[in-house]
Amino acid sequence: xxxxxxxxxxxxxxxxxxxxxxxxxxxxxxxxxxxxxxxxxxxxxxxxxxxxxxxxxxxxxxxxxxxxxxxxxxxxxxxxxxxxxxxxxxxxxxxxxxxxxxxxxxxxxxxxxxxxxxxxxxxxxxxxxxxxxxxxxxxxxxxxxxxxxxxxxxxxxxxxxxxxxxxxxxxxxxxxxxxxxxxxxxxxxxxxxxxxxxxxxxxxxxxxxxxxxxxxxxxxxxxxxxxxxxxxxxxxxxxxxxxxxxxxxxxxxxxxxxxxxxxxxxxxxxxxxxxxxxxxxxxxxxxxx
Ligand code: DCS
Numbered sequence: 001x002x003x004x005x006x007x008x009x010x011x012x013x014x015x016x017x018x019x020x021x022x023x024x025x026x027x028x029x030x031x032x033x034x035x036x037x038x039x040x041x042x043x044x045x046x047x048x049x050x051x052x053x054x055x056x057x058x059x060x061x062x063x064x065x066x067x068x069x070x071x072x073x074x075x076x077x078x079x080x081x082x083x084x085x086x087x088x089x090x091x092x093x094x095x096x097x098x099x100x101x102x103x104x105x106x107x108x109x110x111x112x113x114x115x116x117x118x119x120x121x122x123x124x125x126x127x128x129x130x131x132x133x134x135x136x137x138x139x140x141x142x143x144x145x146x147x148x149x150x151x152x153x154x155x156x157x158x159x160x161x162x163x164x165x166x167x168x169x170x171x172x173x174x175x176x177x178x179x180x181x182x183x184x185x186x187x188x189x190x191x192x193x194x195x196x197x198x199x200x201x202x203x204x205x206x207x208x209x210x211x212x213x214x215x216x217x218x219x220x221x222x223x224x225x226x227x228x229x230x231x232x233x234x235x236x237x238x239x240x241x242x243x244x245x246x247x248x249x250x251x252x253x254x255x256x257x258x259x260x261x262x263x264x265x266x267x268x269x270x271x272x273x274x275x276x277x278x279x280x281x282x283x284x285x286x287x288x289x
C-alpha cells in the first residue's frame with residue numbers, strides 16, 4: 001500500500017521523490033522530534049483538531065518551534081488530501097524535528113524545524129474489529145514523559161515486536177504491576193459496567209481516541225473511571241479493549257494466552273465500537289464489522 005505521490009514538506013507540496021534531508025538531521029540522530037498519525041475515513045479527517053492540538057502540545061513540551069500555526073497546518077493538511085485526491089480510508093503521518101544541523105546535543109541556533117506529512121491508504125481491519133485480538137504483558141521501560149508523542153519509540157518497537165513474535169497484536173505495558181497503556185494504543189478494563197483506564201498523567205499518551213471513548217461512555221451512561229488497574233485485575237476483567245487512531249476500538253480477547261471472560265468481544269466494547277462508527281461517520285458500506 002503505497003504513499004500518495006504529493007507530500008507536504010515544510011509549508012510546500014512536492015513529489016515524494018524530492019523529499020531529501022541531510023543525514024545530520026536531529027530526528028535521525030537524536031529522535032529529537034514529534035509526530036502524529038491522523039485517521040481518515042472516506043477522505044475526511046477524524047478527530048482532526050484533537051491531533052493538531054496534541055502536536056502543538058508535544059512541540060511546546062520539547063521547546064520546538066513549528067514552522068506553521070495551527071490554522072495554517074490544518075489548511076495544509078486539508079490541501080494534502082485534495083492534492084492527492086484522497087477519498088478513501090487512510091492516515092496522514094506527520095512529523096517535525098529540530099532540523100538539520102551538525103551533530104551536537106545542544107539545540108542548534110537559528111535552525112528551522114523539518115516538517116513533512118504524507119498520506120497512505122489504510123483500510124479498517126474488519127477481522128480484528130469483529131474477532132478481537134490477543135496481547136502479551138511487558139514491563140513499561142519508557143521514560144517519564146510519555147504524554148509527548150516523541151519520535152523515540154525504541155521501547156515501543158521492541159514491545160510490539162515481542163508481541164508479534166508471540167503471535168499477538170499488542171503488548172500491554174505495566175509499571176510495577178500498574179497497567180499504563182500499550183505499545184501503540186491506550187488500554188481499558190471493564191468490570192461490573194465501569195470502564196477503568198490509567199489517568200491522563202505524564203506516564204501515558206493522551207490518546208485522541210481515548211478522549212472520544214470518554215465522550216462515548218458519557219453518552220452511553222457508562223462510568224468512565226480514570227483509575228489505573230493492576231495486572232492482577234486483568235484475568236478477572238469482564239472485558240478488555242484498546243484504542244488508537246489506526247486500531248479504533250479493539251476488543252482484547254486473550255492476554256498472555258489466557259482468555260478474558262468467555263474469550264469473545266464483550267457487550268460494552270461492542271457499544272463503544274458502534275458509537276465510534278457513528279461518530280466517525282463511517283459509511284454504510286463498512287457498517288458490517
Ligand atoms: N499510546 C501510544 C503509546 C500510542 O503510540 C498511541 C497512538 C496511542 C496511545 C493512541 O493514541 P491515538 O488515540 O491518538 O491514536 N499511536 C499511533 C502510532 O504510532 N501509530 O498509530 C497510532
